[in-house]
Structure formats: C-alpha cells, structure tokens
Amino acid sequence: MADNPFLDRRFHIRWSRLDPQHIESAISEALDRAQVAIDRIAATPLGEVTYENTFLALEHATEEINEAWGKVTHLQSVADSPAVRAAHNAMLPRVTSFFARIPLNLELWRRLGAFANSSNGRALQGVARRFVDETQADFRQAGADLPEAQRQRLEALQAELAELTQKYSENVLDATNAWQLVVTDESRLKGLPEHARTTAREKAAAKGETGWLFTLHQPSQEPLMTYAEDESLRREVWSAAVGVGAESPYDNTALITRILRLRAEKAALLGKPHFADLVLERRMAKSGARAEAFLADLQQRAATAFQRECRELEEFRAQQTRQPVRPLAPWELAFWAERLRQARYAFDEEALRPYFPMNRVIPGLFELARRVFGLEITVRPSIAGVAADDTVEVWHPEVKFYDVHDRTGRHVGSFYADWHPRESKRGGAWMNYLITGGPTAAGQRAPHLGLICGNLTPPTADRPALLTHREVETIFHEFGHLLHHLLGEVEIKSLNGVNVAWDFVELPSQLMENWCWEREGLDLFARHDQTGAPIPDDLFAKMTAARNFRSACATMRQLSLARMDLALHMRTADFVAAADIEPLARAAIAECLVPTEPPAPTVVKRFTHVFADPVGYAAGYYSYKWAEVLDADAFTRFQREGLFNAGTGAAFIEHVLSRGNSADPAELFRRFMGREPDLNALLRRSGLAPAA
Structure with a gap:
C-alpha cells in the first residue's frame, strides 16, 4: 500500500484520506514513475522490440497516473473546495503536458513503429491488432509525425487548452452557485x-x-x-x-474565443482544414461535412412539424389570454407548453412524480438489469468518514456503493451513486470510472470500479425523492454508460468500456431509456410512494399519448446545439473575428430556434459539453442524435424478441457492452442487429414518420 492516499490502488478507495494537501506530491510521484517507464521503452534497442516491451509497456506505464489523477478530477467534480481547486489547477499543466508529450516523443514513436512494421507486428490479430492500429492512429492524430518545432507548439497548445477549459467550467459552476x-x-x-x-x-x-x-x-x-x-x-x-457564463466576474466570452483559436491552430498543425475534421476522422461520422449532412437531413424531416408546433403554441397562448397571436417571450415557453399539453392530453407530468420515488426506481432498475443482463446488484454498507478495512468509504453521506455480480456469481465490478445537487458539485449528470479491471495476464478477471452522478430532485423532510419522468430516464441513461464499463471484457484497458468513438458511446446509455416508456418496464418500479399502486391505466395512456408532444421542437433543440457546435469548429475564423460570439452563434442556428420576443441567447457561454474539456463533445455534440438512431433501431430487437429477453440481453453484452473499442463500432452494431442501422426507427419513435 502506498503512503500517499492518492497512490493507494486498493479497490475500496479511502476517501477520508484524500486530503488535497497530498495531491501535488502524489501526482508528481506518479508522473515521475510514468516518465521513467516511458523513457525505458524509448531506450529499448530497435532490434529487441517486442509487443510486450513497446505497446503493452506503454499501456501499463500510465495506469498509476490515470488512477491517481482520476481521483483528483472526481473530487473536483463532487466535492469542490478552494483547496481541492487550487491543488488540481496547480498540477493540471504538468499532467496535461505529460500526456501531450507522449505521442510527441520521437524515440518512443520509432520503437512503436519498429515493432508494428516487424513480421511479428504485422502478424498480430484480434484485440492486439486493434490495439496497435489504434495506438498508432492516436499518435499520428496527436502530432507524432510533425517536425520538432511543431511538436513543441502542439504540446504548449494542449497545456493552454487544458487551463482555459478548466476555467470555463469553473466559471459556469461559480456563476450557478452565486x-x-x-x-x-x-x-x-x-x-x-x-x-x-x-x-x-x-x-x-x-x-x-x-x-x-x-x-x-x-x-x-x-x-x-x-x-x-x-x-x-x-x-x-x-x-x-x-446570464451564467456571460456576465462578470464569470464571463466566458474571451475564453471561448481563445479556445476556438487554439483548436483551429491544432487542426492546422495536423493538416486538417478545421477542428471538426480532426476530431471526427476516427469517429463513425468520419468528417464534419458528413456530420452536418446528417443533421441537415434530420432538420429537413422535422421542419414542417417544428413550424406547426411553434404556431400552435402561439395560437394557444393567444386564445387563452385573448390577446393577438405573437411570438412568446423565452420565459413563457415552458409555462405555456405545459398548459397546452394539459389541455390537449389532460396530462400533467407532475401527476407522475409520486409514482417515481427514488427508493423504488433504483431497485426497479436493478431488477431490469437482472432480467435482461443477468446481473445481481447489491448495496454495501458505507460510511462518509474513516472506516475499518472491511467497510466501504464514500465521499458524502448521500453516496451509496454497490457490488455487481453476473449469472455465474462472478464479481464483475462495483460502483458509487451520487444523485442530488450540492453547491460543491458540478451540474448535470455523468458516469465515470475510477478503476478499469477486466481480463488479466494471469488468466483471471479483475473487477471494474465506476460511478454515476446527477443533480436530481432531493428528498424532503417527510417524503422520499420524487422524480420527474425525465429524471428517471437520466438514471437509466447513466446506468447504461456504467454497464458499458462494468461489463467490459477487453484485456487492453484503454480499449475497454466507454473508451469508444464518441458517436457510439451513447448507444448503451440511450438504449436503457427505452424501458422507461414501456408498461412492462415501468411496472418494475413505478409505484406510488404512499399507496404502492402502479401508474393507473388512464394516466399511463395519457403519458404515452403525450410522449411526442412538441417532439419536433425537442429534436430541433438538439439539432441547434449540434449545428452550433459544428459551426464553431468548422467556420472558426468568422467567430473569433467577432467582438462578441453570441450574435454569430445565434445566426448559425436561427432556423432551429423557436421564435421568441425578445430573442433568447444561445447556450454558447455555458455550453460545458463543448468548452469544459480540451476536446470533450467539441465538434461531437451531434453524437447524441447519431446514437439515437442506433438506440432506437437496436431497441426494436428487444421489442420484437421480448423486453426482458435474456438471450437478447446476452447478445447485446456479447456484441456491444463487453467489446469496448476492440472492433470497429459500425461492425459491432451490425453484429447485434445483423444489418446497417435504420434511421426510420428514430423518426417513428419521435412521431416524425408513420408507424411501420
């Protein structure tokens, strides 16, 4: 066991010992050890290179720093404090620079190339072949083939991007809390x-x-x-x-311009016309133009319904208020949309809330996982404080810890769940991983360790957390990501679980949401918190009838975010030349926006998906819609073969959840469905195409 708690690699993390004063020494030590390991690979005689002393050695070289830094970034997400933030930001440049330098290490690149081009390297098959090919592609995409001066510029650029995007994220959190x-x-x-x-x-x-x-x-x-x-x-x-991210002292305007400039410069250094083509080269979309074409196609299909929905809401408000038809104010949209839905379907979503107590939703989700995927999920006793060796520690009293076993009784992994908002916790919902297990060289399998977090409705003094239906979908969504990690069976950790193309990663998560709309799925958990009664038939009928209420507007909102993201990263010069990016951002997506008076600002200054990470969803927000096509289509197999069909669930594990990035994602989808994806499945589910 390491003396520094951040370097303690035990499966059950001792959160009570993770004091920010230990961060600098831990990360420095882990970086030094990783650098020694990389230097050793880079010094291997060219005539002695093997798979084990090059590619596999590189894989193992960064495991400790990945785990240690993962604990630091996680604390910054769920337990932010001045001390944690200062320690994180002090080490961020060193960590970023270290990882940026790896593919720019010429001697290391020569050793990898020497093995890959050897007879043994060319003879590799299966996962090892995929690992070598993906590693080489990673290196080339990160600048391994650039001249020295450009490699140095790329390293500096990456470090600055890490600091700028971290500041953007802090501004959004601080402005929200202020x-x-x-x-x-x-x-x-x-x-x-x-x-x-x-x-x-x-x-x-x-x-x-x-x-x-x-x-x-x-x-x-x-x-x-x-x-x-x-x-x-x-x-x-x-x-x-x-105003979040748009007003002093948390104004992100200058940060956005600088981030876009640096991303464009990075793309140019690597021979790409813009950042979108750089990012998407190895994703399913392959290019910015293809992603834009996909979005434009969806927009065209939704346009007529979108215009009708906008007009209907304006007419409804006018009729209710006995005023002329006019565009609504932005702060009127949600209010009048809810009034229209109640009028049209006699459905108030709040009527569902008592049927979604969290203390039933979670067990119902676990029962679904048992039936479909053969998993047994059990909660472990835990404590938010110093614990004995046989007790699990968590970082906050609300956090729970679970063990997951498969049909054979094998411990496949464990996870933490942290569902309610706190001022020290970033917004949104997410899944992440802390330890990647999987098959070992000794022929065994180590368990994975992950986490799921959200900012959902909290309990009150006298009632449990009563969730909205959308919040229930959020839990199922993040759990789908978690399954992708926990069920990974890839021996190369960097190819495991969610380490896949970003326009494929949302398939498992979005697939899970489908059960939240099926009567059989809801009956596992949707019970009134006081009476225990299931959702009444008439309420369920209203809920499903209203499912596609203003679905074209919902589609257009997603398209607006995705199109703005691509515009920012494909036509960057126009945006960075502007005094304020907001008017141009709005103009780029005007056709996708519900007309309001006054016009509503875009989310560009609080768009953490795109600007809170050096890459993240930048030029990749379209992935949500892309993966929606995949999940809507994949779910038709469950509908056809049975919502709780264990054989179908096993096939999804075999072809998708267990495979990570060990094969091309398009091929994995074809193996599960037996064909290419069908866009019409999404259109039918959204009510934008006739039922089959």
Missing part, C-alpha cells in the same frame, strides 16, 4: 407544485432565511419555469440562468 432568490410572498408561488415549494422552504430554512429559496440548479429552476403563474418571477429566474 445566484439565489428568496421569495417571501407566497402568492408569487401560485401554480408551483407542492414538492417544489417544500424543497424551496427547506432550502431557505437551511440557510437561515425566511421564505422559499430558489437556485439555478435544475431541480429548483425547472418546476418554477414550468408551473409558476407569476411571469415576473419566471423572467427573473430566466434572466439569471441565461
């Missing part, structure tokens, strides 16, 4: 659901305030924007939300 609103006049809360009022009152009391406290976290903001009848209240919250 705003709160205390309402003292209860009449302003007319229309707000009782659970939202209760939560707001408890938040106010916890901060010593009298009244109801609201924040920009989704569980607080969304009910207010959807149900509060006080338009001035909605406008105040909307104004604060669109």
